[in-house]
Amino acid sequence: MFQSGWFTRCATSIPAKGPPLTRNGRAPSVKDVAAAAGVSLGTVSNVLNRPSVVSTTTRERVERAMAELGFVRNESARQLRAGTSRALAYVMLDGGNPFFHDVAEGIETAADDADLSLFVCNSSSRSDREAKHLDRLVQQRVQGILITPVDPDAPHLAEIAQRGTPFVMVDRLSRAGDHCSVSVDDVLGGRIAVEHLIDRGHQRVAFVGGPAGIGQVRERLQGAREVWAEFGLPADDLINLSTEAMTVNEGRSAGERLAGLPSRRRPTAAFCANDLLALGLLQHAVTAGLRVPEDLAIVGFDDIDFAAAAAVPLTSVRQPRQELGRTAARLVLDEATNPDHVHEQATFVPALVARASTGTARRK
Amino acid sequence: MFQSGWFTRCATSIPAKGPPLTRNGRAPSVKDVAAAAGVSLGTVSNVLNRPSVVSTTTRERVERAMAELGFVRNESARQLRAGTSRALAYVMLDGGNPFFHDVAEGIETAADDADLSLFVCNSSSRSDREAKHLDRLVQQRVQGILITPVDPDAPHLAEIAQRGTPFVMVDRLSRAGDHCSVSVDDVLGGRIAVEHLIDRGHQRVAFVGGPAGIGQVRERLQGAREVWAEFGLPADDLINLSTEAMTVNEGRSAGERLAGLPSRRRPTAAFCANDLLALGLLQHAVTAGLRVPEDLAIVGFDDIDFAAAAAVPLTSVRQPRQELGRTAARLVLDEATNPDHVHEQATFVPALVARASTGTARRK
């Protein structure tokens, strides 16, 4: 059946499954339960949805029947009739980046509080997969969709928002802001990071990030430039090392390019647009025999757990990852349930977390 | 509405959503489409499900009507009537561990090929959350459930398998094997890792992992002990450093305990039961001024991407993460569709990936 270079299969041939659990082969329905308990179908439904209106004795009888038959409510039928789903969905941009997992966890806590399921999808930064997921979610009639999109201005996103499905953009902003969003002030984040480096005495700094099409990369770079200029430092000494993606690999290759610069142009510090890049850069630096932070200081962005866990713990600009998710979930729920909902663009303030990768304070 | 220490809200008060997209406030149904296109309701369904049986001209008319009305098929109704869902689900053990994300990605590729959605849930190693997710998934009547369980022998898992829902255990094995499973030979993995360390000349090695309740930890340790004995090394020199979880933090604290050992008992190498522990240990070693691998060699397990990305790239025992997921998905699909399905316990063979954290080959 399968062929694959390196696995063995110990087929412990257990032939088939046990007997079908109910007489006619179908899963038991409320009707079956009602028959078994000797009550009407409506009563069973009441036990399920309004237990208080049914007398204790019949309720117990019905519950016993359910247990005996192994009844499980059919959610499709429930949803069809009730017209309302019990689920939220989050379409994350890159499951390989722990940042998004943390956001998802924040969403899930809020969903849990509202007693909703959360479906997590992963577009892996591919627009086609994103579209497919969105299609399916709309067909499922989920109560709300949270998404960190590949392209915040893609037309299929606008469609969904206009269709009336509650919709919140997470960690991104679209030009046309006719929906809720939750994000972080990236310009400020860039400022904080570079101000910290300047504060540590660095006069030549690399910005590592890209592609430039990503709004956050642009804004973090803008913040960096602003503060650089405010300190009166020459623009040429803030070197833009553009990458093709925000991955560890790209961080490593940025490190190579950085090492290739003539020594009088070589920066003494790097500000990376996310922590994955920073980890890659750190790895390259260490293997190249550079000391961090003495030869090269590094600042990352996001403050994922792996940043603190690096061999040289990374200084990073923290985003409130879980809080981002929680807030997004609350907004989407508000839109779903509150008739006079007002779209909001919530913006969080990032904060610097200084660790070993930028050394200890250096007095002026 | 919200209060939270550190975020500002720029509410761009866009009052409400646009007009309801269909006349009566409800989403348009096949009936509406049929009316708009001047055909019967059955024909619309045919366009949706068997486009070939309907003439080109009417098909186009119907499709135009759908587009104009913004019709989206209601999946609940479809599923209720058709009796079959279009989704698989994976309940992962720990979303914070990239290993499981890679498994999920493998599952998703297989699901995609079968044109199914994949719902990813995360139990965060909590049994109650796992149970809640399973409940919901059974209610949804998903086609199959894949799970890396908190406890492979928990009774609620057996219930599901017996209920007839296709069910595959991923990266775990239960005592009662009346269902499919996909896993890796962990004893062999332990052997490989420790043999590699012995090969590099180490005579005192720590095993870092726990709690011992986890089957994999036991088996990896067992493999380590087997090969240790086979080489005639004294059992006392394979030191068991038990941890309370498989996290970076625990790895770090294991490092502290390791450093606290009297120097003649102190191991020259450590085999960690997963990469997170190894990363934590590596971090502790580096901050404590130890050289890796000269003063302490480290082997991890899983070979997550962050292992290769560490400052000192980690030697690790690779599991075929994506392949694990793909195979699991194929098994669950076989169980779902093939009437004479046979339960299989697929076992993969792990492989050592040697990197800098164990140094270069040392001739005997």
Place this chain on the structure above:
DNA sequence: CGAGGGCGTTGAAATGTTTCAGTCGGGGTG
């Protein structure tokens, strides 16, 4: 000219719930 046969379309039944207007006794009140 009638029979037969595709092809394209139709209409109704069925899926498992929830909801809601009723029904049925029984007990309290006037």
Place this chain on the structure above:
DNA sequence: CACCCCGACTGAAACATTTCAACGCCCTCG
């Protein structure tokens, strides 16, 4: 004793789709 109300339960309608037997029509062949 009549009245009313209340609590507990019932039965049917509705939800949006799929499926399938049946139907009409046109064409072809005998």
